Amino acid sequence: MTSSLFDLSDRVALVTGSSRGIGLALATGLAQAGARVVLHGRDPVVLESARAELAGTSGATVFTTVFDVTDASEVAVGVARVESEVGPLDILVNNAGIQRRNPFVEFTLSDWDDLVATNLSSVFFVGQAVARRMVPRGRGKIVNIGSVQSQLGRPGIAPYAATKGGVAMLTKGMCADLGPSGIQVNALAPGYFDTELTRALVEDTAFSEWVRTRTPAGRWGQLHDLIGALVFLCSDASDFVNGQVLYVDGGMTAVV
Numbered sequence: 001m002t003s004s005l006f007d008l009s010d011r012v013a014l015v016t017g018s019s020r021g022i023g024l025a026l027a028t029g030l031a032q033a034g035a036r037v038v039l040h041g042r043d044p045v046v047l048e049s050a051r052a053e054l055a056g057t058s059g060a061t062v063f064t065t066v067f068d069v070t071d072a073s074e075v076a077v078g079v080a081r082v083e084s085e086v087g088p089l090d091i092l093v094n095n096a097g098i099q100r101r102n103p104f105v106e107f108t109l110s111d112w113d114d115l116v117a118t119n120l121s122s123v124f125f126v127g128q129a130v131a132r133r134m135v136p137r138g139r140g141k142i143v144n145i146g147s148v149q150s151q152l153g154r155p156g157i158a159p160y161a162a163t164k165g166g167v168a169m170l171t172k173g174m175c176a177d178l179g180p181s182g183i184q185v186n187a188l189a190p191g192y193f194d195t196e197l198t199r200a201l202v203e204d205t206a207f208s209e210w211v212r213t214r215t216p217a218g219r220w221g222q223l224h225d226l227i228g229a230l231v232f233l234c235s236d237a238s239d240f241v242n243g244q245v246l247y248v249d250g251g252m253t254a255v256v
């Protein structure tokens with residue numbers, strides 16, 4: 001009974017930005033829980049190698065799709081293609097994201113625009129395209145990837161924090177509008193994880209040590225730390241959990 005609550009057998013899941021890093025780890029976790037996973041990104045060559053590796057290690061059937069999450073019309077076409085080639089989406093994980101670092105007074109308009117488009121507008125575009133299909137079916141799970149910056153500021157990343165704060169509020173608004181249609185929309189907010197996006201921070205020994213001392217768990221996150229929370233939010237176990245931000249951060253946001 002308990003294990004069937006978390007069973008994702010035959011659920012169709014799209015994870016945006018899953019060619020590498022956190023997205024690929026999340027897609028792997030969903031595949032291991034039984035889902036039919038669609039990997040996504042902009043580079044078909046990188047995607048194909050991620051697909052082959054995941055299919056080989058998990059034994060699951062894994063699909064790929066290519067579209068730019070910042071282009072609303074590409075998103076609509078891409079989502080339609082996924083549903084016709086793979087099947088109706090049960091699960092969407094809005095994970096694609098970028099980081100840019102600069103002092104506030106030096107931030108360029110184009111970096112601001114890129115951050116807002118990739119981290120926030122994308123959640124609206126992909127979320128809306130998928131929700132329009134989930135609503136008539138009366139069910140679905142949407143998980144938006146936030147960050148500890150959904151509630152904490154840091155020098156040099158004000159625009160990123162603004163987008164991730166926006167993701168937390170968009171999650172609540174989507175819950176309000178989609179909850180009555182049987183759709184749960186929650187956010188999963190990772191602490192500091194070692195990926196390409198954080199490579200500069202990992203290589204900065206002073207910052208790396210700061211993360212360890214600032215985090216009650218005393219370490220950086222490892223990608224597998226995210227899987228249990230994600231599977232919970234994508235499964236029947238969370239059918240009455242809606243509009244929440246679940247921090248998987250070793251306790252960082254709980255303490256000053």
Ligand code: NDP
Pocket residue numbers: 016017018019020021022023040041042043046067068069070095096097098118145146147148189190191192193194195196197198
């Ligand atoms: P990576 O840079 O490792 O991966 C980002 C993914 O997003 C890639 O697959 C990339 O593929 C894709 N992507 C980027 N821009 C676009 C676009 N315009 N259209 C389609 N796909 C795109 O990042 P992480 O794995 O570290 O981060 C993933 C998410 O987790 C982000 O939302 C990030 O903000 C969040 N996060 C990360 C933390 C960390 O410590 N690493 C902590 C908290 C949150 P491609 O470039 O080939 O298109």
